[in-house]
Amino acid sequence: MSDLQKRLAGEAAALRVEAGMVVGLGTGSTAAWFVKALAERKLAGLRCVPTSEKTADLARELGLPLSTLDDTPRIDLTVDGADEVGPGLALIKGGGAALLREKLVWEASARCIVIADEAKVVPVLGAFALPIEVVAFGHKTTANRIADVLMDHDIGMPARLRQADRGVVRTDGGNVIYDALCQAIHDPVRLADDLKLITGVVEHGLFLDLADEAIIGTDDGVRAIL
Ligand code: 5RP
Numbered sequence: 375m376s377d378l379q380k381r382l383a384g385e386a387a388a389l390r391v392e393a394g395m396v397v398g399l400g401t402g403s404t405a406a407w408f409v410k411a412l413a414e415r416k417l418a419g420l421r422c423v424p425t426s427e428k429t430a431d432l433a434r435e436l437g438l439p440l441s442t443l444d445d446t447p448r449i450d451l452t453v454d455g456a457d458e459v460g461p462g463l464a465l466i467k468g469g470g471a472a473l474l475r476e477k478l479v480w481e482a483s484a485r486c487i488v489i490a491d492e493a494k495v496v497p498v499l500g501a502f503a504l505p506i507e508v509v510a511f512g513h514k515t516t517a518n519r520i521a522d523v524l525m526d527h528d529i530g531m532p533a534r535l536r537q538a539d540r541g542v543v544r545t546d547g548g549n550v551i552y553d554a555l556c557q558a559i560h561d562p563v564r565l566a567d568d569l570k571l572i573t574g575v576v577e578h579g580l581f582l583d584l585a586d587e588a589i590i591g592t593d594d595g596v597r598a599i600l
Contacts, residue, residue, distance in 0.1 A: 377403070379491035379591030380455075384408035386589050386596045387453040387489050394419035396446045398479040399433055400454025401426040401472035404489050408453045413438050421446050425454065425479050426472040427546050443482060452483040456490050456581070459588050460499040463488065463599065464562050468505030468579030471536070471545050477577055480584045488585045492592055495599075499562055503553035505579040506533060506569060510550050516574030517552055523568045529556045549576055 384407025391397055391412055399409055399422050409429065412420075413436035421441040424430035433440055443449075454476055458466040465488060467473050480486050508516045513535070521532040533552035536543040543551055559565055559580075566580040588599040 376491045376493070376591070376593070379593065380404040380489070381407045381591070382596050383489035383491065383589045383591035385411040387487050388412045388415060390453075390487060391415065391417060391420070391451060393417040395450040396421045396423065396441065396448065398449045398452025398454070398483050399424045399429050400452065401429045401476060402455040402470045404455035404491070405429065405453065406432060408489060409433055409438070410436065423449055423479055425476040426470070443478060447482055449479060449483040450485065452480055452486045453489060454480065454486070456488045456494055457502040457579070458499050459488060459490050459495045459590070459599070461497065463585040463588055464499060465581040465585060466499055466502050466504055466579050467581050468507070468551070469502070471505070471543055471551050473505055473579045474507050474545060474547055474549070474577045477581065480581065485586050486584055488588045490588065490590055492590055495590060498558045498560070500556035500559040503534075503555040504559070505536070506552045506554060507545055507549045507576040507578070508552055509574050509576060510544070510548065512574060513550050516572060519572045520552060520554065520569065520575065523565075523572065524554055524556070526568065527556070527559075527561070527565050529554065531555045547576070
């Protein structure tokens with residue numbers, strides 16, 4: 375994990391923003407570099423839709439004008455980080471527990487750019503545990519259903535309830551997160567479909583066919599994956 379690479383990717387993505395745009399602001403340490411670089415540009419007429427309370431706080435602090443998805447349902451450009459960037463720009467996201475709002479904002483965007491450091495680029499998705507957002511009510515029952523789906527995908531490890539120092543992690547929407555260590559996701563489309571069918575699963579961290587471009591930070595600049 376390189377902070378320099380994350381910063382370079384964030385700064386390069388900020389140059390893609392034009393005055394007057396509605397911009398989706400991602401969540402995480404890489405997206406934070408983008409938010410900072412965007413604020414420094416002081417572009418006129420921006421409206422920014424944050425994907426988490428944490429990003430909203432940062433953007434507010436930096437003086438970026440905030441909007442909501444309901445008030446600005448058409449977003450010109452969203453820039454966000456990822457936990458893994460796989461072939462065809464298939465992504466795992468949600469390490470920062472913001473996957474639901476992120477996916478809502480991505481899906482409302484005309485263009486999505488994913489920014490990441492080089493270590494995030496992988497030949498097969500799945501070494502990073504796949505986050506699955508689950509309604510808190512009856513979440514252990516939902517987790518059993520998730521385990522069945524994972525077994526069907528030859529993934530033997532049950533998903534683990536995400537915990538932090540202060541106990542079970544809650545998302546901005548009040549849900550919990552299960553992390554499924556898949557090792558290798560051979561059929562991400564089928565896994566995504568199967569997980570969405572489980573009652574109690576709100577969303578999963580597979581972002582498929584959503585990213586238009588990746589800007590990858592390197593030690594001496596950036597490279598694009600289209
Ligand atoms: C948050 C995310 C983040 O974009 C992802 O976890 C990457 O974070 P970072 O840039 O800190 O490595 O999906 O839900």
